[in-house]
Amino acid sequence: MKNYRIYILISIIFSVLYLIISYLAINFISESSSILLIENEINSAKRRAKEISLISSKALENKLEKNNVVDAIQKSIEDVNEENIFLSVIDWSGKVVCFPDITKVGTVDARENPLVSSVKNEVSIEDLYAFISDYNLEGKEQNTSEIIRLDPIPNSDMIVATHINLKNIISKLDNFKSGFLFVFLILGLIILIFLLGITRYIGSYYYEALEQRSSRLEDGMLNLSKLNISLENYQKNIAILKEQQAKAEIEAFEKEDEDQVKELPKKRLLTYIRNELMPVSIEDISYIYVENTITYIVRKDGKRYTANDSLDQIYSSLDQKLFFRANRQIIVSIYAIDKIIKFGNSSLKIETKPASEIDIVIGKNKASSFKQWLDL
Numbered sequence: 001m002k003n004y005r006i007y008i009l010i011s012i013i014f015s016v017l018y019l020i021i022s023y024l025a026i027n028f029i030s031e032s033s034s035i036l037l038i039e040n041e042i043n044s045a046k047r048r049a050k051e052i053s054l055i056s057s058k059a060l061e062n063k064l065e066k067n068n069v070v071d072a073i074q075k076s077i078e079d080v081n082e083e084n085i086f087l088s089v090i091d092w093s094g095k096v097v098c099f100p101d102i103t104k105v106g107t108v109d110a111r112e113n114p115l116v117s118s119v120k121n122e123v124s125i126e127d128l129y130a131f132i133s134d135y136n137l138e139g140k141e142q143n144t145s146e147i148i149r150l151d152p153i154p155n156s157d158m159i160v161a162t163h164i165n166l167k168n169i170i171s172k173l174d175n176f177k178s179g180f181l182f183v184f185l186i187l188g189l190i191i192l193i194f195l196l197g198i199t200r201y202i203g204s205y206y207y208e209a210l211e212q213r214s215s216r217l218e219d220g221m222l223n224l225s226k227l228n229i230s231l232e233n234y235q236k237n238i239a240i241l242k243e244q245q246a247k248a249e250i251e252a253f254e255k256e257d258e259d260q261v262k263e264l265p266k267k268r269l270l271t272y273i274r275n276e277l278m279p280v281s282i283e284d285i286s287y288i289y290v291e292n293t294i295t296y297i298v299r300k301d302g303k304r305y306t307a308n309d310s311l312d313q314i315y316s317s318l319d320q321k322l323f324f325r326a327n328r329q330i331i332v333s334i335y336a337i338d339k340i341i342k343f344g345n346s347s348l349k350i351e352t353k354p355a356s357e358i359d360i361v362i363g364k365n366k367a368s369s370f371k372q373w374l375d376l
Contacts, residue, residue: 010199014192022184030177031129037176038132038169039125042148042162045085049151049160052076052087057154066156074098074105084168086145088161089153097158123148128164132173135166227340227348230374238334241321266317271297271305278305282322286336286352287360288314290329300336302354324373326350326362 052073059069073089080086080100089098094108123131128148149162268279284299288311295307295314307314315325322334336352343349346364350356362370 006199006203007196010195011192014195015188018188018191022181022188026177026180026184030173030180033176033180034132034173035125035129037172038128038164041085041164041169042125042128045087045162046149046151049087049149049162052089053151053153053160056156056158056160060153060155070097070158074102078102082165082168084165084172086163086165088163089158090161091157092159132164132166132169135170224340224342227371227374230371231337231340238322269297269307269314269317271307273305280305282318283335285323285333286354287333287356288323288331289356289358291358298354298357300354324370326360326370327366330356330358330360332360 056069056073059072060066070089077087077089077098077100086100088096088100090096096104096107099105131146144167145163145165147161148164151160151162152158153160266282268281269285271278271280280297280299284301286298286300288295288297288307290296290311295309295311297305297307299305311325311328311331315323315331318331323331324334326332332350332352336354337350338353339351341349341351343361346367348362348367348370350360350362352360
């Protein structure tokens with residue numbers, strides 16, 4: 001395609017629409033995937049917290065020393081604070097009893113705005129996602145975890161706390177969003193290339209069809225021009241043909257052997273006007289046609305006569321260098337043809353002087369014969 005502006009226009013429109021759709025889709029997919037990830041992590045931690053709570057409660061019921069229970073819990077959760085979700089144990093005063101990082105055991109969590117409290121022992125997934133989305137990690141390198149669930153251990157003053165590692169979770173969610181963004185960009189690029197390829201293919205096909213049509217029109221105009229030139233040349237040379245015909249007549253009559261005398265074309269046709277017989281010179285005839293089984297002969301001055309003979313009988317008696325049988329309905333004289341124009345796909349239409357009362361159309365089957373007739 002020679003006009004590249006269409007490519008630029010398609011690229012701009014597609015890019016704008018795709019960016020809008022991608023922005024909405026990425027936010028929706030990213031949020032849904034993030035919530036699902038957090039929910040799976042929390043459900044897994046919830047099961048572990050319940051297991052620790054239940055086992056610790058049973059151990060304390062069986063009169064096992066509290067210190068031994070705490071040591072067992074500490075060993076089970078040690079060095080897991082780098083995971084997305086991890087557990088710790090605190091008492092009712094907020095003092096840390098067990099923690100993956102053993103250096104924090106014995107400290108007190110003094111958060112001003114904890115996500116959960118003794119009144120609300122679990123935060124919802126939606127609230128947690130909103131908190132994570134608005135959370136700013138800058139300047140918080142030390143405390144990047146939040147308690148999202150509290151499970152009291154029966155028969156004790158201890159609580160199993162479920163922590164979320166905000167740094168890990170935010171990093172993973174950012175990776176999710178970056179991955180979705182990369183996939184959408186690659187997909188958009190592929191779709192754009194495919195769209196431009198389809199546009200190029202359709203455009204090439206369209207322009208090729210236009211060029212072929214233009215070429216056919218040019219060929220048709222050229223052929224019509226040649227045909228009209230042939231008509232002019234033929235009409236100019238008709239006088240020479242008439243002289244040759246006159247000489248042929250004289251020579252034919254001068255021959256003594258009647259068997260060698262050729263039958264010459266008629267010079268006049270016998271016609272009727274009302275009840276009177278009227279001979280019409282061949283040179284004065286413009287065209288002859290049949291309508292409602294009646295044969296009409298039209299002269300150059302526009303006068304119309306009737307004849308008793310059929311169109312076939314008349315045509316057989318005429319000089320076929322001067323007359324052409326255009327179709328079953330009409331015979332036209334070379335003298336009367338004024339212009340040849342294209343009619344339909346392959347047919348020709350003849351305009352005469354005087355103008356014909358009916359359309360003179362040469363079908364595609366006789367068009368080649370007509371062209372040969374003009375080239376005589």
